[in-house]
Amino acid sequence: MAPTDVTALHAEHSTVLSAAQWQPRAEAHAERIGAFTDPLVALHDDGMKHPVYDFLFSYYSLSPAALKRWHPGPGVVVANRSQEEQAPHSQWKFYRRVEPDAAAGLPHGGWTVDVMRFREERASMIDFALRLLPATRERTARLSCFGLHEWAMAYRSDLHGIRHSTVPLRLGASGTDAVVEDHQISCSHFDAFRFYAPEARGFNQLQPTRASMVELEQPGCLHANMDLYKWCGKLLPLVDSELLAECFELAWEIRVMDMQASPYDLADWGFEPIRIETPEGKAEYVRAQRAFSERSQMLRERMIAALEVHGVSGG
Structure with missing residues (x-):
């Protein structure tokens, strides 16, 4: 992905979340979803199907793992943890890279929703x-x-x-x-x-x-x-x-x-x-x-x- 122009970043985005800020939110979301999905996954691991809840993962497209991923929504940049360790959003579709900008709270860069690409493709x-x-x-x-x-x-x-x-x-x-x-x-x-x-x-x-x-x-x-x-x-x-x-x-x-x-x-x-x-x-x-x-x-x-x-x- 092409790096984002830093000057454009300030005009387009209003919120930057450091790793210390976004990681607890991501963990809380995964825990919230896991309260529903973890027992169901365990049931499936035992070779059993659930006549009520399985519908939510057969008829609808998101897997329990995909459902646990935390997305901040447009207008938010999630900072990379370090120069070597990027936010997981770097591997997900419709995110684009934001270049490092220490003054903006992004010493190692980050990732944000690529709204334009999403609109074009969907x-x-x-x-x-x-x-x-x-x-x-x-x-x-x-x-x-x-x-x-x-x-x-x-x-x-x-x-x-x-x-x-x-x-x-x-x-x-x-x-x-x-x-x-x-x-x-x-x-x-x-x-x-x-x-x-x-x-x-x-x-x-x-x-x-x-x-x-x-x-x-x-x-x-x-x-x-x-x-x-x-x-x-x-x-x-x-x-x-x-x-x-x-x-x-x-x-x-x-x-x-x-x-x-x-x-x-x-x-x-x-x-x-x-x-x-x-x-x-x-x-x-x-x-x-x-x-x-x-x-x-x-x-x-x-x-x-x-x-x-x-x-x-x-x-």
């Missing part, structure tokens, strides 16, 4: 995010889906088998089918709808497609809110690890609730069901869904702000 993705996320933010949350997408995926399991084959269906195959047939299903999220059993697609009031995502996504959707974590992963390091961690924790909690409301019996894994086939279960689901929706909107707003500042105007 222009189409940024453009889509800036259409999808604000459109989702502006819609009223719909809170009447009751997690029936998971039931629609398990419909007619006598023909297709069970999607999560390591755990049984709580109501059995016929009981699961009856729940699907007795409800109006209103899933607006294409990446859930596309996994429906073929026979269940006609039960959905909407027929979402990849092309209709901007028109249909809404902030009551559990999967749209989980996907904030996906967008953080795609936008690293244009967004910082604080936002990434908060979106990950939200996705983790939503995934738990999503599977509690699913047709699967997860009692052996310590998860009590949310019985959405009952009025009490529906009410419990809506309460949690509303709280997740409100929380997601705050995170969505922060992500949009980061995109508007750094993804468009190039601040």
Whole structure:
């Protein structure tokens, strides 16, 4: 990478972090994430899979190790530890080198987010995010889906088998089918709808497609809110690890609730069901869904702000 002009550094950046400043932040972030991922990695090392949490690392792209990396966000320079030992950011994509400047607190140089390169290489993705996320933010949350997408995926399991084959269906195959047939299903999220059993697609009031995502996504959707974590992963390091961690924790909690409301019996894994086939279960689901929706909107707003500042105007 070409060295950064030192004069341009002062005009472009406002924060320089010494190794003594950024290393504790990086360690705290890794510890925060590790509280979630380390037990799961240990489970995998023992040759076991988790029916709830593995989704966050199979469907979404970040590995536990990549998730633990600390990114400061644009406008911050992380100083090298010494002339011989560079910050780990030197090995990560979309960082550029900053030359030594003792007066600026960089006796050994450092690394900062290469915003211009990110914008150039990820222009189409940024453009889509800036259409999808604000459109989702502006819609009223719909809170009447009751997690029936998971039931629609398990419909007619006598023909297709069970999607999560390591755990049984709580109501059995016929009981699961009856729940699907007795409800109006209103899933607006294409990446859930596309996994429906073929026979269940006609039960959905909407027929979402990849092309209709901007028109249909809404902030009551559990999967749209989980996907904030996906967008953080795609936008690293244009967004910082604080936002990434908060979106990950939200996705983790939503995934738990999503599977509690699913047709699967997860009692052996310590998860009590949310019985959405009952009025009490529906009410419990809506309460949690509303709280997740409100929380997601705050995170969505922060992500949009980061995109508007750094993804468009190039601040």
